[in-house]
Amino acid sequence: MLRPIVRYPDAMLQTAAQPVTRFDAELERLIDDMVDTMYAAPGIGLAAPQVGVSLRVCVIDLSAGRRGGELHVLVNPEFLARDGMQIEDEGCLSVPAFNATVARPARATVRAQNRGGEAVTLEGTGLLARALQHEIDHLDGTLFLDRLRGIKRDVIVRRIRKLQRAGRW
Numbered sequence: 001m002l003r004p005i006v007r008y009p010d011a012m013l014q015t016a017a018q019p020v021t022r023f024d025a026e027l028e029r030l031i032d033d034m035v036d037t038m039y040a041a042p043g044i045g046l047a048a049p050q051v052g053v054s055l056r057v058c059v060i061d062l063s064a065g066r067r068g069g070e071l072h073v074l075v076n077p078e079f080l081a082r083d084g085m086q087i088e089d090e091g092c093l094s095v096p097a098f099n100a101t102v103a104r105p106a107r108a109t110v111r112a113q114n115r116g117g118e119a120v121t122l123e124g125t126g127l128l129a130r131a132l133q134h135e136i137d138h139l140d141g142t143l144f145l146d147r148l149r150g151i152k153r154d155v156i157v158r159r160i161r162k163l164q165r166a167g168r169w
Helices: 025-040 127-140 148-166
Strands: 046-047 057-060 072-083 086-091 099-104 105-111 119-125
Touching: 025 057, 025 072, 057 127, 072 086, 072 119, 072 127, 086 105, 086 127, 099 127, 099 148, 119 127, 127 148
Parallel strands: none
Antiparallel strands: 046 057, 057 072, 072 105, 086 099, 105 119
16 A cells, blocks of 8 residues: 655654554555555665654665565664765655755665664665665654755755645645
8 A cells, every 4th residue: 555655744744653562463464565656666774764654664675676586675674884984965765856965875785674673784885885884864753954054954944845835835
């Protein structure tokens, strides 16, 4: 089932998500819905707060569903290590049609649980490292906009407010 994607400046996106404590049919349904919603958007990552659920769950597929076997389901993820530096454009399904250059570590190692509650470790570089950090930011109540400074952030926020006033956001 496709779920509506929460848009900035909704308070859900600015609140840290709660840890998952029950691995049950409801969690399975949430994960399946998140995957369907991410692919339909289309996007390469989605966190539970983006569909209005305050749980530490995110899904990532750099192929956006075009290739099998690339879907990562992360429950209760936490960073083990991050290093290096990459500076690339970044966008977000909760801030559609807006991109900005964001500096992030070039490598990230994450420990999490899979949909069955089993421990997994995932290491990513480049785009996967960026996606891991972007989605875990969502779980911590942080948007890529929060990583911008000065005029870049102000311009995007002003444009969104203008779209809101016009009823187009």
